Each structure stands twice: as C-alpha cells, then as structure tokens.
Amino acid sequence: xxxxxxxxxxxxxxxxxxxxxxxxxxxxxxxxxxxxxxxxxxxxxxxxxxxxxxxxxxxxxxxxxxxxxxxxxxxxxxxxxxxxxxxxxxxxxxxxxxxxxxxxxxxxxxxxxxxxxxxxxxxxxxxxxxxxxxxxxxxxxxxxxxxxxxxxxxxxxxxxxxxxxxxxxxxxxxxxxxxxxxxxxxxxxxxxxxxxxxxxxxxxxxxxxxxxxxxxxxxxxxxxxxxxxxxxxxxxxxxxxxxxxxxxxxxxxxxxxxxxxxxxxxxxxxxxxxxxxxxxxxxxxxxxxxxxxxxxxxxxxxxxxxxxxxxxxxxxxxxxxxxxxxxxxxxxxxxxxxxxxxxxxxxxxxxxxxxxxxxxxxxxxxxxxxxxxxxxxxxxxxxxxxxxxxxxxxxxxxxxxxxxxxxxxxxxxxxxxxxxxxxxxxxxxxxxxxxxxxxxxxxxxxxxxxxxxxxxxxxxxxxxxxxxxxxxxxxxxxxxxxxxxxxxxx
Numbered sequence: 001x002x003x004x005x006x007x008x009x010x011x012x013x014x015x016x017x018x019x020x021x022x023x024x025x026x027x028x029x030x031x032x033x034x035x036x037x038x039x040x041x042x043x044x045x046x047x048x049x050x051x052x053x054x055x056x057x058x059x060x061x062x063x064x065x066x067x068x069x070x071x072x073x074x075x076x077x078x079x080x081x082x083x084x085x086x087x088x089x090x091x092x093x094x095x096x097x098x099x100x101x102x103x104x105x106x107x108x109x110x111x112x113x114x115x116x117x118x119x120x121x122x123x124x125x126x127x128x129x130x131x132x133x134x135x136x137x138x139x140x141x142x143x144x145x146x147x148x149x150x151x152x153x154x155x156x157x158x159x160x161x162x163x164x165x166x167x168x169x170x171x172x173x174x175x176x177x178x179x180x181x182x183x184x185x186x187x188x189x190x191x192x193x194x195x196x197x198x199x200x201x202x203x204x205x206x207x208x209x210x211x212x213x214x215x216x217x218x219x220x221x222x223x224x225x226x227x228x229x230x231x232x233x234x235x236x237x238x239x240x241x242x243x244x245x246x247x248x249x250x251x252x253x254x255x256x257x258x259x260x261x262x263x264x265x266x267x268x269x270x271x272x273x274x275x276x277x278x279x280x281x282x283x284x285x286x287x288x289x290x291x292x293x294x295x296x297x298x299x300x301x302x303x304x305x306x307x308x309x310x311x312x313x314x315x316x317x318x319x320x321x322x323x324x325x326x327x328x329x330x331x332x333x334x335x336x337x338x339x340x341x342x343x344x345x346x347x348x349x350x351x352x353x354x355x356x357x358x359x360x361x362x363x364x365x366x367x368x369x370x371x372x373x374x375x376x377x378x379x380x381x382x383x384x385x386x387x388x389x390x391x392x393x394x395x396x397x398x399x400x401x402x403x404x405x406x407x408x409x410x411x412x413x414x415x416x417x418x419x420x421x422x423x424x425x426x427x428x429x430x431x432x433x434x435x436x437x438x439x440x441x442x443x444x445x446x447x448x449x450x451x452x453x454x455x456x457x458x459x460x461x462x463x464x465x466x467x468x469x470x471x472x473x474x475x476x477x478x479x480x481x482x483x484x485x486x487x488x489x490x
Contacts, residue, residue: 005188007047011275012190015039018271019197022264027256029204031265036198037174040181042272049280092187099183110139118147122160125167135227138166158210158220159227165206174198204251217252224248304365309335312368327367329393334367378471385432385477386469395433395478396467404463408484411459415451423448427484429456435475437465448486456484 016039023032118129122143129147136145136159143163149155166172178198182191211217304324311320311331327335378384388394397404417423425448432441442460447453460482469478 004047007279008043009188009190010279011043011046012039012188012194014271014275015043016190016193016197018268022267024197024201025254026261026264027204027208027251027254028261028265029201029208031261032201033174033198033205035268036194036201037177040178040194046275046279049276051276051281095186096184099186103179103183110142113144114142123164125164136160136163138163138172140170140172141167143167156223158214158223161210161213162206165209166202169202169205171202171205174202200247203248207248207252211252221249221252304335306363308364310364310366312366316368318366330369331367333392333394334369335365378474378476383477385479386471387479388469391469391471391476391478392473393470395437395469395480398464398466407463408459408482411462412455412484414486415455417450423450423452424487425485427452427456427486428481429453429460429484430479430481431460433466433468433478433480435468435477437468439463439466445481452486456482 015035019032019035019039023035026032113130114128117131119142120127120129125138125141125143127150128142128144129150130144131147133146134144136143136155138144143160145155175195175198178191178195182195185191207220210220214220307324309322309324309327309331310318311322313319322331324332324335379386397407414423427447428445430441430443430445431439434440439460442457444453444456447456468475470476
C-alpha cells in the first residue's frame with residue numbers, strides 16, 4: 001500500500017505542477033480538461049505497470065542434482081502479530097466512512113431539491129425553480145435557478161448559456177470523479193488542488209462558450225462582477241460565481257497561438273516517458289543460459305513409474321530390464337533425465353513438473369555403465385573439488401535429503417528485524433562436503449539482509465557428517481548449494 005501511495009503521489013504532484021506552470025494560463029481549455037483527468041488516471045495506473053529490463057548475469061554455480069535439491073527447502077517463520085497496521089486501517093476506515101456519509105448526504109440534498117421543486121424542460125437541460133435567492137448553478141442535467149427571477153425574466157441569456165455549457169459538456173461527472181477520490185484518499189491534500197483546477201477550467205470552458213456566442217466581453221465581465229458575492233450553491237454543483245478572479249476575467253481576452261499550444265503539448269510526451277521509466281522499470285537479473293532457454297533436468301522415481309530401463313554390459317548388449325526402483329545408485333545417476341525447457345528463473349513445483357511431463361513420459365531408457373563418457377576419473381590435484389556431475393556417487397545426508405531440509409528448517413531462526421520490515425526471498429549458500437563427511441567452505445552467494453546469510457552459515461555448521469561423494473568408491477571433495485526460502489508472517 002505504501003508503495004502504491006508513493007508511486008501515485010509522485011506523478012500526481014508532478015503533473016499538477018506542470019499544469020499550473022505551463023498549461024493553466026493558456027487558452028486550450030478542452031485539452032486542459034483532458035490533461036487533468038488523464039493525470040489522475042495515469043497516476044493511479046503507474047503503480048500497476050512494471051517494465052522489466054533484463055540484465056544478463058552468469059550464475060556462479062550450476063547444480064545438476066535431482067529435483068529435491070533444485071527446489072530447495074521452504075522455511076517459513078512466524079513473528080508476533082503487529083497491531084499497528086490494524087489500528088491504522090481501523091482509523092482510516094472510520095474517517096473514510098464519515099467522508100462517504102458526507103458525500104452521500106450532499107447527493108441526497110441535491111436530489112431532494114430536484115424532487116421538491118418545480119421542474120421545467122429547457123433545451124437539453126431541466127430547470128429546477130428554487131424559492132431561495134441563489135445564483136444559477138448546475139448538477140448533471142439540472143440547472144438550479146431562482147423561481148422569481150425566472151418568472152420575471154431577470155436571468156440574462158448569457159447566464160443560461162453559461163450553465164448549459166456545464167450541462168452539455170457533462171462537467172458534473174468530473175466533479176463526482178474527483179470527489180470520490182477525495183473521499184477515498186482524504187489524507188492526500190493533492191486532490192483538493194486538483195478539484196480547484198478542474199472546476200476553474202470548467203468555468204474557463206463555459207466563459208469561452210458565452211464569449212464566442214455573444215461576442216461582448218465587457219458586458220459579460222460586468223455581468224459576472226455584478227453577480228459576485230451572492231450565495232454559493234452546493235459544493236457538488238458547477239457554480240457561476242466559482243473563483244471569480246482576475247484569472248477568469250483575463251482569460252476571456254487571452255489568445256494562444258497554435259504553435260505555442262503545440263509546443264507546450266509536445267513537452268508532455270518526454271515528461272510522461274520520464275515518469276514511466278523512473279517509476280515503472282525494474283531491472284531483472286537473468287543468467288545467459290536462461291535467456292537461451294535453460295534445461296531443467298528432472299530425475300526421480302515418481303517420474304518413471306511406467307519407464308523400462310535397459311541395462312547394457314561391457315560388450316554393449318542389453319542384459320537386463322529394470323524399473324527405476326530396482327536400479328543401483330550408480331545406475332540411477334546414469335538414468336537419462338527428462339528435460340523441461342524453462343524461460344524464467346522461477347523453480348517449477350513438483351505438481352507443475354508432473355503436469356508438464358505427463359504427456360512426454362518415456363517408455364524406455366538405456367543405461368550403459370561402461371560407456372566411456374559415463375566413467376568418472378579423479379583429477380591430478382588431491383584437493384580438487386568436484387561438482388555432482390563429475391562423481392560416481394553423490395554425497396548423502398545420514399537420513400536422506402528430506403531429513404536434511406527438515407534439519408535446516410527446524411534449526412534456522414528468523415533474525416530480528418524492525419516491526420515494519422517483513423523478510424521475503426531466498427538465501428543461497430554453497431558448501432563443500434569433505435572426504436570425511438564434514439561441511440566446510442560455507443559461502444553465502446546471496447542473502448536478503450538482517451543476518452539471514454549468517455544464520456544459514458550457523459545452521460550448516462551444526463550439521464552432522466555426511467556420507468561423502470565418491471569416484472569409483474573413493475571419497476572426494478564435493479561442492480553443494482542450498483537455497484533457503486524465507487517468508488515472514490504477521
């Protein structure tokens with residue numbers, strides 16, 4: 001919510017300042033009306049627009065391990081309930097309700113005036129004859145005037161023309177729109193200035209229509225001045241006497257050249273572009289392999305229930321047919337993986353993977369332990385570190401990987417953060433399983449702050465010894481990685 005308010009208020013303020021500095025004094029009122037309404041809609045749309053800019057990176061480690069390791073472990077933590085948002089939302093709800101009641105009450109007051117007084121059809125509008133002394137004013141299709149002045153024909157034609165302009169151009173809808181925004185966002189004073197700008201522009205439009213129709217500016221100016229300081233009507237109506245200031249009187253005699261108007265309108269294009277770029281763009285890191293369509297390799301008994309594995313001997317002849325569950329550890333590792341093409345960096349869930357490969361489940365696979373490409377050899381360096389793709393057997397946690405993920409989840413403690421900070425994201429850690437099964441060289445590739453990485457290191461140091469990875473039954477140092485998903489809860 002805070003992000004929405006900040007991202008919407010910045011363009012609201014910027015566009016209104018531009019209006020006051022460049023547009024309000026120019027005689028292009030129809031464009032200005034569109035500009036003010038567009039500014040409101042555009043500013044509220046900005047927070048929901050995201051333009052992603054891809055920044056190519058290379059991931060420091062590629063892990064070709066079964067699906068359990070790719071998915072990592074989801075670790076959720078619970079914090080104490082924060083009552084401040086509840087209190088603030090309650091206060092907001094109460095005040096908004098009061099403003100909504102005020103808004104509805106004023107609408108009902110206008111409807112009551114319409115229903116309780118005489119109505120007369122007049123051109124494209126309806127005249128509502130009131131007993132009280134009021135200036136002509138308009139709401140929707142209704143023009144409110146004094147009954148006595150109407151009967152004795154004391155209302156000048158210019159005033160009727162002024163109010164009819166409000167009716168035909170449907171200015172009341174603009175007022176209703178901004179009033180609804182003021183009701184919902186009562187805490188933001190920017191909407192008060194928008195309403196004043198919109199109403200004044202309405203008067204510019206109505207004045208322009210009268211001046212063009214009657215071509216007698218001095219008379220019309222004197223007429224408006226003579227009506228000044230009379231009773232003001234309801235705040236939802238378009239008022240003849242609204243902001244009768246020097247601005248309106250000067251605007252009647254002002255002209256704006258086509259070139260000047262075009263130039264000022266053109267300035268708005270780069271302004272909007274800057275606002276969109278600064279508020280909507282998001283840099284997304286993407287490794288090169290994913291840009292090209294990285295393959296996610298999936299193995300596991302759950303995905304090979306209907307698959308027959310043909311086992312070859314040293315001569316390359318098929319000597320056995322097995323189900324996945326009957327394969328040895330080495331044979332399982334050599335089982336050709338299913339390949340799923342991925343174009344984003346979001347790991348697929350188990351359900352998504354099963355759904356994706358359901359129609360592509362292989363019927364048969366051939367496993368050849370004696371193929372030269374499947375024979376693993378040690379490097380000359382005795383302290384060399386191997387990836388899981390380079391070894392014969394992967395390291396194993398004493399009770400299996402599920403037990404390891406459970407161990408991490410139960411021992412990881414959420415670091416303390418300020419009340420308004422909610423942690424969400426992933427911590428990526430790499431480590432080496434030594435030949436004696438101990439964990440060493442723990443490194444945090446990425447964390448989300450507040451000690452989340454340090455806590456991951458602490459937990460891994462508590463881990464019991466693993467069964468080390470091997471090449472031809474000889475233990476070797478193996479590099480592993482661990483993603484830990486963190487989500488604070490209120």
